[in-house]
Amino acid sequence: MADDKRGSIQVISAHSGDFVWRAGGALALYAEGGYDVRIVCLSYGERGESQGLWKQDGMTVKKAKAGRRAEAVAAAEALGADITFLDLGDYPLRIDATAVDRIVAEMRAAQPQVLLTHVASDPYNRDHNAAHEATLLARQVAQAAGHDPGTTPIGAPQVLQFEPHQPEQCGFVPNLLLDITPVFERKRKAMECMGAQSHLMRYYTDLALRRGVQAVRNGGRRSIVQAEAYQRVFPVVGQELL
Amino acid sequence: MADDKRGSIQVISAHSGDFVWRAGGALALYAEGGYDVRIVCLSYGERGESQGLWKQDGMTVKKAKAGRRAEAVAAAEALGADITFLDLGDYPLRIDATAVDRIVAEMRAAQPQVLLTHVASDPYNRDHNAAHEATLLARQVAQAAGHDPGTTPIGAPQVLQFEPHQPEQCGFVPNLLLDITPVFERKRKAMECMGAQSHLMRYYTDLALRRGVQAVRNGGRRSIVQAEAYQRVFPVVGQELL
Amino acid sequence: MADDKRGSIQVISAHSGDFVWRAGGALALYAEGGYDVRIVCLSYGERGESQGLWKQDGMTVKKAKAGRRAEAVAAAEALGADITFLDLGDYPLRIDATAVDRIVAEMRAAQPQVLLTHVASDPYNRDHNAAHEATLLARQVAQAAGHDPGTTPIGAPQVLQFEPHQPEQCGFVPNLLLDITPVFERKRKAMECMGAQSHLMRYYTDLALRRGVQAVRNGGRRSIVQAEAYQRVFPVVGQELL
Amino acid sequence: MADDKRGSIQVISAHSGDFVWRAGGALALYAEGGYDVRIVCLSYGERGESQGLWKQDGMTVKKAKAGRRAEAVAAAEALGADITFLDLGDYPLRIDATAVDRIVAEMRAAQPQVLLTHVASDPYNRDHNAAHEATLLARQVAQAAGHDPGTTPIGAPQVLQFEPHQPEQCGFVPNLLLDITPVFERKRKAMECMGAQSHLMRYYTDLALRRGVQAVRNGGRRSIVQAEAYQRVFPVVGQELL
Amino acid sequence: MADDKRGSIQVISAHSGDFVWRAGGALALYAEGGYDVRIVCLSYGERGESQGLWKQDGMTVKKAKAGRRAEAVAAAEALGADITFLDLGDYPLRIDATAVDRIVAEMRAAQPQVLLTHVASDPYNRDHNAAHEATLLARQVAQAAGHDPGTTPIGAPQVLQFEPHQPEQCGFVPNLLLDITPVFERKRKAMECMGAQSHLMRYYTDLALRRGVQAVRNGGRRSIVQAEAYQRVFPVVGQELL
């Protein structure tokens, strides 16, 4: 991570929009907090997550990628994050040995304390499963002393799964409600960059309010308005019960 | 809670020994940290958790209770905690409407931010189930504006389940590894008070080391030697991903 | 059920508001469809679900009950349903042998094809668990030839669990998204009757839209705007795969 | 247990027919093997499990009990087992503190190595849940040194759940397929005693064959024709991997 | 689908026999009901599901495939369904990117409202897992606007898992019991075509009766004799609670 940063968080996003809708608040919060925030987009979501684009005449995969890329770059900037595209293809997203090595290299470069990614099993979208699996696998490889000895192994970053579109169908049980009230305007700006999926804007704005209500119900401060839900993969270690 | 305290934590313990073995580190940590730490023992464990005592000639329930009480008082003192005994009987522990009201009164008096208790389903010991259920039920009642209007409803305290003796058989999946290294000597002193169950001393000393190793493996500081494992019931609310 | 009806559905509601927020659409849909729709309120929710009322000076349990009853009667009327109050008390709701017999009598009178109730395990509200358990138990007793031989046993009605406030924390996985678009205005009118919980109005209006979006995503007609989520307890029997 | 026996197994049966259909093979096998085999019937199933009887004119609870008792006594004899009736009532079966004490006394008298009972959660029949819970609770109490000190505590018997009528709906996952081929004729004779539920005869005969096929598929001897399925609650302890 | 059909259902079958034993009733029911019914056999089951054939002298993979194909074609005809063979090999069944594209093409050609396939995890037969995964993946790709733009994306068909041989070991929990009484003779005829697995004939005939008994127990019409069990992957959308 950059030397002047307090720490590092990294998102492994199946398609180029996922990090905005599902984790934009977390990214903005940590960017404002002085962290190095990095996004790895495994694909552009060019075939399956750009339904709007494909209604345009003369659309091609190349054009769809370019459009998605431009949106994602703008959204990342709005959030204060760096972004990298691995262009592995979508629907399906296939992550071979070379691709895992590239993700490992990104992790070693970032040295993250926290990794964010998709849930383990989404019946609607197996690209999400692939991203989850690749994250756990690359994390393991990135820890190995004997892998690419010239670079530095990572520690044991927590992995958080962000909220899928239909959480109950994916076995998603939030164990963290992250207060994103202070940075919600930034998330809104990032969402506004996603022209190809603008119908999701209202949906995720409402969802943030709903998770905010739940955050207060679960003992959070009354000032919380918006929240994002996460499910941690590993136990938390610390000296606090709360 | 007492006015000069930073906050309040409260244990609902099925038998008078459970709080020592399973949560002694957490209690000592918070007592040292300036919290009001309160223990509610639902029973003394006089029939079922005092196998050593019942090998003595002339043992009676009354004597067993007195012995267990003395041990628990000493252990609570070693941990820096207050202790209350509801004397509801053990094996089985039965918690009727009156008993729930007494637990509610204890909660309203303590105004805890955190509640600690047993897992939901322990096939070896249904008293643990009863304590878990009573904790959730009393928490709900203690929140109700219309219950005993002269006293103050509580907020929405987190509930943490502490580690059962055979965790995998109880569906226990730790999501918090609490670093108790700084207070382990206090926990050891408390454990030494439990004469009737002294065979557990080595077991829980080793367990603390094992959970400590896991804490480091999960990203904790290398200085962690001992830890206690907990499973939170409710989502955490906050502004931190870690 | 009444002779001129096409069939019968029945809700077993822990508190007098639950049936409105969680199942109002289903009730209105079936009332409009010519069914006998009956609501059994096990309690008024007078202590725990009337936070607004208890901020009024001079509030008493008796007044709280009266206020809640009036609201629920109005809401039931708006939905086109009959309503019965068993007044078993709330926070906690306790359902003894006599109370089970009363629920059985209601079921035998209604002869329902469908029962609606709460989820099996809600960590926030054990009254919901009690209502779920009582529904399954009363259903079983109501089927028994040897129980109260002068009345008619029921068949094998499906049991549907309606959506709890924090679904993922309750193990709720919807397997039915009920299109309530045609009757949403009726549900809105019923919700407007619930003065003591008016803050929930927006919450459940948004939730209906969110479930409506999911209904379309799961293959429902594009005309669906609002939906309610349910989880069936028993397998469906029929000649249709969809 | 009787002095001349090799060991002891005990069934805790919710209704007086359950032990025949679900565990008759195991009981016959152990009776032939020189074990003390004891059946505790918590109720006669007089109201809910005697649909045939209640079609007879002039049926009463008293007559239904007598009929069910006679059948169960005959079936137990066919299996080579002792039988005791606690007559706690059915639909619902309610097990209060006194009833638990009676079950504890039966366990201490039998000193079983193995307990057989129902699954933890059967949505169709909550009497089964009650029997399961009572078994675990009584087992725990029967182990306690301080309970009824004049009698001898039991060890740590395994608890096996037998197959419910609709196994998948009850979370039943067999981890033991018991070969009952050598004693199937005895089980058939016992089943023939159950006049009030004769429609179940073919059902359980077929089920035994189906479980027998599965037993062979799971590595059992080719000579296996009939089997019963069980799910153990506790880990097995031994020196064999198979 | 064909223009004169009411709709379309499609089976993705790991081996060429699975569709007969596990879903033959559903296929016959829909064929009679005027649907386009299509079967995609991923492999012939030539190595692992033809134990009878391999006892013949001089058996080869080529001969085994031919024999299996002939049986499956006859069975499909008996059911009134079209059948396609992808010949991907069995034990193990491996589904690479090209194979997924072929399945996608079949789905787009069929435009199914319903997909039938295997469970997600069968410890006895990982080919079943592969078929399940391929179905979900191909369904997702077939929905994508950007995939093979000259063909028409599919909607959001329900996916039903049919019953595995040992349901409890595969996490199979039926939520649909399909009445196949009216078409059972057709299913029997189809089963009779499967010479290489004739030992399964009695097994599945009995299973259909057993599921039929359960269908009646779950509220189905008394006229139901045979049923097939299914577990839906996605929520049902509709205006009916039953």
Add this chain to the structure above:
Amino acid sequence: MADDKRGSIQVISAHSGDFVWRAGGALALYAEGGYDVRIVCLSYGERGESQGLWKQDGMTVKKAKAGRRAEAVAAAEALGADITFLDLGDYPLRIDATAVDRIVAEMRAAQPQVLLTHVASDPYNRDHNAAHEATLLARQVAQAAGHDPGTTPIGAPQVLQFEPHQPEQCGFVPNLLLDITPVFERKRKAMECMGAQSHLMRYYTDLALRRGVQAVRNGGRRSIVQAEAYQRVFPVVGQELL
């Protein structure tokens, strides 16, 4: 298996150390009992499980493999087992079609009654998942009459999962506690061979004691000191309830 042996057990170990720490007791027990005991090491764990080696100057993958191999050979000898190395690479372990065929060939050569391997899902180490999956897949292929007809298909060996490092995080629920007291010295000698992971020595010595205590608690003989925990994948078949 060798002709003079009573039977055969086989371990499929992801890395060359796993079989020692997790199953060394079982292997020693069966070797002493006259079984053919065979270990298949899928990789040496040269990159990810040799942190000690990689702190040495000039370490290379080749040297790491040689060191790990020597340790594993010594450990296998101490346990009385044969060992084979497939050298498939670690971090990640990738098992392609050729590798599956090699595992199948090992299984057919060994004709095991029991297979031991890793759990299905370890979030810390996906190589363990790969070994689990490969074991189930190879077992299925090794059973197929049509695979490599010149060799003999295996029967239906039980598969036991051994204990992962953090059992609760891996969904590990032991259903067998294997008494390894008589052979613990052998296991200790084998552990002493593992120089590259010597920090694990104390950890697994303590774990064996902890599992030993639990074995006694679950009804095992008082003489049990050390045990290993296992989770069986398939139901046990037999004539014993215990």
